[in-house]
Structure formats: structure tokens, C-alpha cells
Amino acid sequence: MLIRAAELDADFSSVRLCMLSGEGSTREMREEMLERLRQFGAGSPRIVNRYGATEAGSFFECEEGSGWHNVTPEQVYIETIDEESGHRTGPGEPGLLVITHLSRRGTVLLRYAVGDVVAIDRDPCPRCGRTAERIIGQPARTSGAVKIKGQLVHLEGLSAVLAGIPGVLEFQIVVQKSDPSDPYSIDEIVLRVAAGRAGVGDEVVERTIAVTNVRPRIELVRPEEIRHPDENAKAKRIVDLRPPAAP
Numbered sequence: 001m002l003i004r005a006a007e008l009d010a011d012f013s014s015v016r017l018c019m020l021s022g023e024g025s026t027r028e029m030r031e032e033m034l035e036r037l038r039q040f041g042a043g044s045p046r047i048v049n050r051y052g053a054t055e056a057g058s059f060f061e062c063e064e065g066s067g068w069h070n071v072t073p074e075q076v077y078i079e080t081i082d083e084e085s086g087h088r089t090g091p092g093e094p095g096l097l098v099i100t101h102l103s104r105r106g107t108v109l110l111r112y113a114v115g116d117v118v119a120i121d122r123d124p125c126p127r128c129g130r131t132a133e134r135i136i137g138q139p140a141r142t143s144g145a146v147k148i149k150g151q152l153v154h155l156e157g158l159s160a161v162l163a164g165i166p167g168v169l170e171f172q173i174v175v176q177k178s179d180p181s182d183p184y185s186i187d188e189i190v191l192r193v194a195a196g197r198a199g200v201g202d203e204v205v206e207r208t209i210a211v212t213n214v215r216p217r218i219e220l221v222r223p224e225e226i227r228h229p230d231e232n233a234k235a236k237r238i239v240d241l242r243p244p245a246a247p
């Protein structure tokens with residue numbers, strides 16, 4: 001958007017706050033965005049992050065690095081739990097984030113696992129003084145689940161689906177930036193598929209959209225391009241090529 005704004009010679013003199021959501025941003029990305037905002041006339045712009053999931057609502061930073069505030073603690077209760085035992089982890093200790101609606105009609109969630117491992121700070125915010133809890137630390141996806149274009153995609157589940165399609169000899173799920181040289185570009189799924197018959201590629205695309213809501217890019221390959229040279233070793237089914245997000 002900022003690149004487009006430069007093309008249009010936009011006037012950003014009234015921009016005070018920029019709220020980022022979706023993909024995690026690195027400190028370098030945020031610095032560059034601030035620099036661009038200033039170039040377009042924004043006086044002293046601030047960037048804060050939003051953390052959220054479609055089912056669970058949103059949590060916001062008050063300032064960069066403050067942690068994500070639960071802004072409606074009377075409606076949403078958050079905990080971190082041990083993935084195995086389901087017991088709550090202590091303040092500041094990492095655990096699976098689970099969300100409980102305290103006051104809601106219709107779809108009500110009870111200890112719903114968003115799919116992220118986070119920690120929770122229940123002390124008042126040192127920046128703004130709010131007393132509701134904050135999610136701290138960079139959320140890490142639990143094994144096998146990634147967020148692509150806003151959709152939570154369970155790669156293990158997708159892997160099981162692909163393995164069940166007749167004519168798929170070998171496959172590999174690659175998660176990467178759509179432009180590997182550009183860390184701003186969106187995440188995408190590339191399915192490397194060795195097909196044993198015609199039409200397999202189309203079927204793989206259809207089934208993937210059906211289970212993930214995400215359209216994958218298909219790369220048809222020979223089985224030996226995926227198979228591990230050691231015949232007994234398992235082929236690597238899931239490969240994540242994205243650069244790790246900086247805290």
C-alpha cells in the first residue's frame with residue numbers, strides 16, 4: 001500500500017497510527033514503513049501490531065512491543081495451557097493459547113485453541129497501565145499449522161488428504177514467500193507433485209482448496225526430485241522456506 005501511495009504522491013499528513021495485522025513483521029520492515037510514512041508527510045507516525053484470529057477476536061498493542069492487550073476482558077477470557085495435559089501454564093510461561101467467551105450469544109467458544117503458543121502477562125501494562133492481561137512474545141504456530149492469506153492451514157491434515165489421492169506418487173508441501181527475494185510478499189503454498197496419471201494436478205488443486213480455502217501453486221516434478229536418496233528414509237513432506245519473523 002505504501003509503495004502505491006508513493007506512486008500516487010499521497011498526502012499522509014494526517015496519519016498518526018498504522019495498525020498491522022496478518023503476517024508477522026520484522027523490526028526492519030516496521031522501520032522502513034515508518035520512514036515511508038514520514039516521507040509522505042506523517043508527522044510522528046506510530047506502528048502497532050494487532051494479533052487475532054477470526055474465531056477469537058483481536059488483541060492490540062498500545063505501543064510497539066507492549067504485548068497484545070485483551071481489550072474486552074469482560075467478554076473474552078484467555079489462558080495458556082500445556083498441550084499434553086491441558087493444565088494451565090504459569091504467568092509468562094509459554095503454552096497453547098485457549099479462548100473462552102464469557103458473554104456471547106450464538107457461537108460460544110470454551111477453551112478454544114487458536115493454534116498458537118504464546119505467554120500471558122497478567123501484570124499491569126508498564127506502558128499504558130491497563131490491568132487486563134496481555135499476550136507477550138512472538139506467537140509460534142503449533143506443529144503443522146501455518147497461516148496463509150489469513151487462513152489457518154493444517155499442513156499435516158493437508159498432507160493426509162494429498163496422500164489419499166489416487167495417482168499421486170510423491171508430493172511435498174512447500175510454504176514460502178510468493179517472491180522469495182521480497183520479505184513483504186505474501187505467503188503461499190506450493191505443492192510439488194509427482195503424478196502417475198493425467199489430471200492429478202487439477203484434482204490436487206481442487207482438494208486443497210476444499211480443505212484449506214487456499215489455492216496452491218502446483219509444480220509437477222519427477223518422484224526422484226522429492227524422494228530421499230536413501231530409499232528407506234521418508235520423503236520430507238512439509239518444507240517451510242519462510243524467513244523467521246523477528247520479535
Ligand SMILES: [Zn+2]
Pocket residue numbers: 061062063066069125126127128129130
Ligand atoms: Zn499498554
